[in-house]
Amino acid sequence: MTRTPHNDEPAQVVLSAQSPADAEAVLGTLRSCFASDRADGDTPHDEPSQPGHPTVWTENFETSEVRGDVREGTQPDAPVTVNLQGSPLAVDRLRDVLTRAFAVRTEGTVSGDQEVELQLVLESPDNG
Numbered sequence: 001m002t003r004t005p006h007n008d009e010p011a012q013v014v015l016s017a018q019s020p021a022d023a024e025a026v027l028g029t030l031r032s033c034f035a036s037d038r039a040d041g042d043t044p045h046d047e048p049s050q051p052g053h054p055t056v057w058t059e060n061f062e063t064s065e066v067r068g069d070v071r072e073g074t075q076p077d078a079p080v081t082v083n084l085q086g087s088p089l090a091v092d093r094l095r096d097v098l099t100r101a102f103a104v105r106t107e108g109t110v111s112g113d114q115e116v117e118l119q120l121v122l123e124s125p126d127n128g
Contacts, residue, residue, distance in 0.1 A: 009063040011086030011094055016056050022076035023057045026122060029101045030094065032071035035062040063093040070100045075124035081107070085117045098122060 013030060017023040030036070037060040063086070082098070084091045088111075095118060098104055102122040110117045 009087055009090040009093070010060060011063050011084060011090035012058065012060050013094065014056060014058045014083040014085070015080055017076065017080045018078045020055075021074065022078055022080050023055070025074040025076045026080050026082060026098070026102070027057065027059055028074070029071050030059070030061055030097060032068060033066050033097050034094075035065075035067075036060065061090075061094065063090040066093065066097075070097055075102070076122060077124075080122045082120045082122055083117060084120070086115060088116050091116050091118050095120070 013027070015023055015026055017026070027036075027038075031038070084094050086094075095104070098120065103124065105121045105123075107119040107121055109119070
């Protein structure tokens with residue numbers, strides 16, 4: 001079966017981080033290059049019932065168009081686990097941006113018929 005090309009290339013990012021600042025370092029970098037389903041100013045925040053524990057954040061990105069260059073800025077204080085899920089092209093575009101901004105270690109990948117899931121661990125290049 002041949003996949004019909006589409007102009008849109010959505011992908012889901014699910015990440016686990018120790019702090020909202022670390023989550024925002026990653027998600028903000030992706031938002032600097034791709035459209036997101038989050039409103040401006042909708043940034044990660046702590047859940048009062050789980051302080052000090054890793055929290056999971058989810059955001060969807062439209063990867064068909066890369067806008068601008070990778071944002072220079074905040075690096076995570078602790079490693080951040082990121083799962084990318086979408087078409088191979090969408091996941092490759094997200095991974096490309098992340099590897100330009102962070103030290104990236106690939107933890108695993110699962111490929112389906114038309115979708116791929118990739119798990120990465122991101123660190124600050126200075127601390128990796």
